[in-house]
Amino acid sequence: MTEVTQQGFEAKNYIRAISPYVAGKPIEETAREYGLKVSDIVKLASNENPLGMPESAKKAVAEAVTGLTRYPDGNARDFRDAVARYLNVPESWVIAGNGSDEILGLVARLVLEPGTKCVYSQYSFSVYELSAQENGAECVQVPARDFAVDLEAMLEAIDEKTRLCFVTNPNNPTGLALSPEALESFLERVPAHCVVVLDEAYCHYLPENLRADSVAWVRRFPNLMVTRTFSKAYGLAGLRAGFGVAQAPLIEMMNRIRPPFNMNSLAQAAACAAIDDEAFLKTVYEANRAGLATFEALFTRLGLTFIPSTANFMLVRVGDKAARINTELLKRGVIVRPVTSYGLPEWLRISVGSSAENARFAEAFEEALKAVA
Ligand SMILES: Cc1ncc(COP(=O)(O)O)c(C=O)c1O
8 A cells, every 4th residue: 555755754655645735825925925914915815704703702812822831631521511502512523623623524534444435526625635535545536516515425325335425515616505394304314324413614694594504413323423613603713723513522532633732822713702793793693795796796707607605705707718807806915715726726715805805806906807808
């Protein structure tokens, strides 16, 4: 299973086959490459929160700084208690993560190995594929239907070798949501030997009528893990805070492979302070809806196809000049996300920014379109 590299060490073949995760282009790198000032750059590439973090989190971080000489609480007890109270589940049903990415990776490590399969949709978060690959499992990417996750086709793809299935609601990079009814019916039919990860990284952006009581499903289905993050609506991406919720036996198994002290002290403190800040979440939701409406109006005026979004970003089709348009945007200090690595070479994904950032994007985007015409 291994191959000797030029350097002499042996890396597993299935790890050598991995293409690394493509992240949004960092602000500092763009400033360097294009000779721009960091302060002049608008980054709309990683679905971060333009409103920042709630005051409660800032205060908690400032207080927690003095304790950084000590290791964090390795069990993240206060954090898990806060999540458990918030979701009304036992604390033994919650696992803390260094971002929700870590939880996705831990579930994969727990259940996948060579000879097993992992099922996920076309146009879904690239970490799913990566986490299957790094465990030597077979990746089964199920074709989307009109860009949307096709739950029925996913069910058909799940067989006796399938140990893991990832579903995202709403989905990244499409921004499309699944109906609670369709999701529930799907969960009822997934065989018990297949763990389902329902990734709700963007759930706070869903309109009221599409919000599902996913925790009620965790109570019903022992093979379900719901993951959430503080990186998006809570504005804490740089701290790395996320969690998973599942029934105790699944969490207990995951804790066996969870790295010690995986969630740092600042992340624990900030997330505890922010978790039930409903007023902040409401402001974030409303600002995001307004931003999405601005994008829709812009793309409609420009005669471009876009996918109506229920998340904090939007996909717009710009055609075969997408790479050049992206470069023109970068020259103007605007970073968006090319999605070629997601199999969408003619599209760009734009995160919703502040009103001023959205206006900067609109201006630069029109100029970029003209520049490549
Ligand atoms: C669908 C989805 N899931 C999970 C994550 C991971 O978020 P984090 O590790 O910051 O919690 C992201 C981040 O972009 C995402 O888009």
